[in-house]
Amino acid sequence: MIKKLGLLALCSLSAQAQVDVLSDGTLQTQACSYGRGSTAISGAKAQASADLISFIKGNKSLTTQSAQQHLTTSLDDDAASLYEQQRTTMMEGLSAGAVPLNYSTPTLSGNDTCMTVSLNPQELGEPQEHNWQQTTQNISVTVIGQGWKKEGKTALTIAEQDALQRAVSQVMGVWLTQQHTQSSSMSMNIVDGNESTNMQELIGQQLSSHSEGLVKEWQTLQTKELQNGGVEVTVMAVVEKAPLIQKASKLLSMIGSPRVQVIAPEPLKTELKVWLNEQGIEVGNAASLVIYAKSEVIKRGNNRQLYLSADVRDLAGNIYGQWKNDPSFMSLPNEPYVEKDLMAVHLASESQSKALHNTLNNAFTQVVARGGLVREIILPSNKLTQPEKLHDVLSTLGGVSDVSIHKQQKYTVASLRFKGSTGELAHALEQALMTITAKNLSKITVEDDFTLRYK
Amino acid sequence: MKLVKKLALSALTLALLAGCNSTPQQGRSTQQGNVSNTASNAVIAKSAYIFNDADITMPAYFDTQGLERCTFDVNNETDSCPLKKPIVRMYFDLAGVSGSGIGVDAMREFDNKNLLLMLENQFAGINRFRIVTRDDDAISKEQQLILQQQGVKTAAKRAEVKALIPDFVVKIDSLRTLKTEGAITDWADYTLELTTGVINPQTREKLSHPNLGKIRVKSEDIRDRSELKFTTVSGRYAAGFHFDQSAHVNAVLSDMGSRGIDILLTRMLSEMPATAQVLGIKGSKISLDRGQNAGVLPNETMIVFSYEAGFVEPIGVANVNPSINSAQGEIIRWKDSDMADDVKNKAENGIYRPSNGTKIFAVSVGTPADFLENRT
Numbered sequence: 001m002i003k004k005l006g007l008l009a010l011c012s013l014s015a016q017a018q019v020d021v022l023s024d025g026t027l028q029t030q031a032c033s034y035g036r037g038s039t040a041i042s043g044a045k046a047q048a049s050a051d052l053i054s055f056i057k058g059n060k061s062l063t064t065q066s067a068q069q070h071l072t073t074s075l076d077d078d079a080a081s082l083y084e085q086q087r088t089t090m091m092e093g094l095s096a097g098a099v100p101l102n103y104s105t106p107t108l109s110g111n112d113t114c115m116t117v118s119l120n121p122q123e124l125g126e127p128q129e130h131n132w133q134q135t136t137q138n139i140s141v142t143v144i145g146q147g148w149k150k151e152g153k154t155a156l157t158i159a160e161q162d163a164l165q166r167a168v169s170q171v172m173g174v175w176l177t178q179q180h181t182q183s184s185s186m187s188m189n190i191v192d193g194n195e196s197t198n199m200q201e202l203i204g205q206q207l208s209s210h211s212e213g214l215v216k217e218w219q220t221l222q223t224k225e226l227q228n229g230g231v232e233v234t235v236m237a238v239v240e241k242a243p244l245i246q247k248a249s250k251l252l253s254m255i256g257s258p259r260v261q262v263i264a265p266e267p268l269k270t271e272l273k274v275w276l277n278e279q280g281i282e283v284g285n286a287a288s289l290v291i292y293a294k295s296e297v298i299k300r301g302n303n304r305q306l307y308l309s310a311d312v313r314d315l316a317g318n319i320y321g322q323w324k325n326d327p328s329f330m331s332l333p334n335e336p337y338v339e340k341d342l343m344a345v346h347l348a349s350e351s352q353s354k355a356l357h358n359t360l361n362n363a364f365t366q367v368v369a370r371g372g373l374v375r376e377i378i379l380p381s382n383k384l385t386q387p388e389k390l391h392d393v394l395s396t397l398g399g400v401s402d403v404s405i406h407k408q409q410k411y412t413v414a415s416l417r418f419k420g421s422t423g424e425l426a427h428a429l430e431q432a433l434m435t436i437t438a439k440n441l442s443k444i445t446v447e448d449d450f451t452l453r454y455k
Numbered sequence: 456m457k458l459v460k461k462l463a464l465s466a467l468t469l470a471l472l473a474g475c476n477s478t479p480q481q482g483r484s485t486q487q488g489n490v491s492n493t494a495s496n497a498v499i500a501k502s503a504y505i506f507n508d509a510d511i512t513m514p515a516y517f518d519t520q521g522l523e524r525c526t527f528d529v530n531n532e533t534d535s536c537p538l539k540k541p542i543v544r545m546y547f548d549l550a551g552v553s554g555s556g557i558g559v560d561a562m563r564e565f566d567n568k569n570l571l572l573m574l575e576n577q578f579a580g581i582n583r584f585r586i587v588t589r590d591d592d593a594i595s596k597e598q599q600l601i602l603q604q605q606g607v608k609t610a611a612k613r614a615e616v617k618a619l620i621p622d623f624v625v626k627i628d629s630l631r632t633l634k635t636e637g638a639i640t641d642w643a644d645y646t647l648e649l650t651t652g653v654i655n656p657q658t659r660e661k662l663s664h665p666n667l668g669k670i671r672v673k674s675e676d677i678r679d680r681s682e683l684k685f686t687t688v689s690g691r692y693a694a695g696f697h698f699d700q701s702a703h704v705n706a707v708l709s710d711m712g713s714r715g716i717d718i719l720l721t722r723m724l725s726e727m728p729a730t731a732q733v734l735g736i737k738g739s740k741i742s743l744d745r746g747q748n749a750g751v752l753p754n755e756t757m758i759v760f761s762y763e764a765g766f767v768e769p770i771g772v773a774n775v776n777p778s779i780n781s782a783q784g785e786i787i788r789w790k791d792s793d794m795a796d797d798v799k800n801k802a803e804n805g806i807y808r809p810s811n812g813t814k815i816f817a818v819s820v821g822t823p824a825d826f827l828e829n830r831t
Contacts, residue, residue: 036748036780037527108522108734108744111781303595330614331595332602341602349611 019055026120027052032112040113041106048117049101138216140238143167148230155231156223164215167237171214216240259284260312260360264293267340268308275347279357288373288422288449289314289363297339303331306342310356312363315450316374316415321363323356371401372419377429378453379437381412386436390414393432399424422449494673497721497827500756500820503774503787511758511769511790517818518730519762522744529585537730538748542585543653544621545578547571547712548628557635557687558643558698565631565705570712574627577720580830582750583727587619623662624654627719631708635698642683643698645674647711651719665726670718677710717831724752725821731782733759733815736802739786743817746777753777754825757817759786761794761809770795773817784817 019029029051033043104116145163149155218237226232259282262272272293273283293310308325329352330345332338346352367373377394384390390412394403399419406413418425426444429452433441442455501510518537525536532539547570552563572590579586588594602610627649634644649670653662674683685695697703729750731743741759745751755775760767770792775784789795798815801807809815 035527036522037525040527108781110734110742110783111746111778300591302592328617330598330610331591332599333592333595335599341599344607345602345611345614348607349614351615352611 019051022118024120025122026118027055028116028118029055030114030116032109032114034112036108036113041115044106044113044115045101045103045117048115052101052117052119138238138240139171140236141167141170142221142234142236143170144232144234146226146230146232148226148228155229156233159231159233160220160235163233163235164218164237167218167235167239168214171239171241214239259287259289261285261287261290262293263290264310265295268293268295268343271340271343271347272310275353275356279353279360281360289320289367291360295339295343297342298327299334300331302334304334304338304342305331306339306346308343308346310359312360314367314374315448316376318374320366321359323359325352325355368419371417372399373449374402374415374417375422375425375449376451377414377416378408378451379412379414379433380441380454381407381410383438383441383454384412384436385438387412389436390433393436397428397432399428422446422452426452492671494676495670495718497718497822498725499721499822499827500824502754502824503756503772506756506772506788508788508791511772511788513758513760513767513769514725514728514818514820516726516728517760517767517816519767519814519816520730521732521814538745540583540585541622542587542619543623543625544587544589545571545575546589546624546626547574548626550628550630552631556633557637557641557690558633558704561697561699561701561704562631562633562645562708564701565708567629567712570709570716573713574716574719577716577831578625578723581720581724581752582747583723584623584625585619587621621656624656626652626654628652629712629715639688640684640686640695642680643674643685643696643707644683645704645707645711647672647708647715649712649715649719665723667719667722667726670715670722672711672715672718674707674711677714678707683707717827720831721822721827724819724826728819728821729755729757730816730818731757733809733817734781735806735808736786736798736815737806738802739789741773741775741784741786741817743775743782743784745780746782747779751775751777751782751819752823752826754823755782755784756820756823757784758820759815759817761798762814762816763812768792768794770798770815775817775819 019027021027029048031044031047031051033040033047035043102118102120106113106115143163143166145159145161145166147155147158147160147162150158216238218235220233221236222234224232260276262269262276262283264272272291276283290313291310292313293308296307298305298307305327306325307327309323311322312320314320325346329349330342332341381387391403391405394400394414394416401417403414403416423446426446430444445453447453520535520537522536522538524533525538526532547567549565549567552559575586575588578584598610598614601613630648632646635641651667653665654660655662683696685698686693692699731745731749731751734742734744743751753776755777757773757775758769759771759773760769769790771786771789773784773786775782789799798807
């Protein structure tokens, strides 16, 4: 066997790049690749591995030949048999790049960068199967929930529910963080009154009400009594990823695509409309959100740059988001149509367009986070039989928040936020206001997405 | 040799005198020098072929940093890599010319934009800095053409790549003066003085290096005095050189600026010489680990020196030609020293690769001998 190997080594030496077989069985070769730096180094490494492969492969035909007894070699018995055992592993491994090769520090030689690469069969160990970790479908998290007895439910039940909601929220957070690399709109901060919350929590809140469908299994690890009859539970929950992502995506797409109106000078208006349509955002005149956009051409020496800005407002004038372009993106010579050209390039740019998209997304999610769009309900004051109760009645309506009331001549104007369509709000109002208004109050009319009027 | 003899003799005399005279003499380490305002001239390297043994000495500012820490990625190079070049933006500033007098108005209307571009081009060629051009017009014109020919999407994609951010600002400050005699037949004598500052734009620090000094260019360096002769009649131009027309004056000033830039370049090459490590010596051939990427120029005269335990010892002078990443050279003359003989013997029969703590480097002497002829 030893002799055979000796022959192999010698034959290969003459036929291919020089591969040296050291006394401990280590195969060693040097390869060079043109250039400098990592590309050249990996080139040299690849070349050396290829040399080693062809060296090992080359042996195959030779091993089947009859032994040449008169040749001698310095390989010892162990090394030779080890080499024979590992040969297939080495060949497979080398071509897959999975065999641990020893690399010298790169050296420079003229225009080339050279590497000495060696392979010691003794370092290989037993051939191992590589278990590639599959994308986990389920994620297990350990969370703590707290609960106090309420409305016929025990403190423990509430604490468990709280824990599961937190589990969903946590997994959601991880998913959203991953998404964050693609779109920064996902973890932006939304100012909700004085409280700062963010998208993760927002979606977590919305989804956690459905935690039962998302938590595959769970297990109570620890229970602890709190003051005032409360309970704290530590739960290990397994959350299914697929349905969670599905639901979250649906919610996100709902938030992301309301209808908007564009108010801007031409040609910005047309360009913006086209862009919005391409982004899947519906544009119309009777929209509850308005994008106000401006453009200005700025002189820079002999050339021109473009300033663009856009903000998203609701019909009550609240600003939900603002975007400004990066004027340094491009400057063009001062020629006719320079503004149009610049505009087209700015909107076609991936970074700029992504920033605009994010701003709009943020704005839309902020609308949701604040409790929906603002609407105004206009009532003739003389037809309110119990005006003092108007605030309470409106506040108790499902999905309504931020109610404020003021007088405007003969009318009482209630402004509120509502999570849902204007039609839904009109329907709910008809039912609720019946008790505090005069019988001869007209039917409610929906003037636009913002104004609802009684006569 | 004469000088050595003289020195030895005077040292002997001094020693004798000191021996006779018991009161020690107060020594002086300074002497008076004259501030000259003559025109500056370019100092360039001698060709390696005309070096003699005494000429093989170390130039200033050599560097013995190896390439071990380099990533070779031009935009992501480590600070400890000698191939990392500062990114600079260049300014050519002309001090305003005020007042009135013969030819002053014409001198005032000098446009330095093109001198700036020339400066950028010449400096880019010697590869000591990475230069962010200020040629906005060419850039925006190009962007417009891409927009026209490749469309909005391609143009937008290209524009995503931002301009380099300069580490330093290289500013050439200049002063122009005009001297006339005030006679009826007279000649215009323009002087242009250039100084260079390297400024850190954040900290506002003006760096001490490279110190290019002051460059003075006189109109007689570039034009024969007879070309600048003119005649006036009652203070108005009558014949000869059009001192009163900006086009003519600008032609002279531009030539002077151009000459100034050439001198500036040669000084820059002396201040920032190219150093490269010698990977091997085979006979008289040397292989260097850096080439164009380290600013080695064609026909570069380089001093080959060994570096051991903090001491440098010149071993020869070589004529070097670069490729992109490396350079090849030939030692034209070996230094007459034991060290050089040792290396020479080792390299005679095969390739000598410096090892065991000895490193061999090559450093450029300055502007290559044929540079002014071929590149300016």
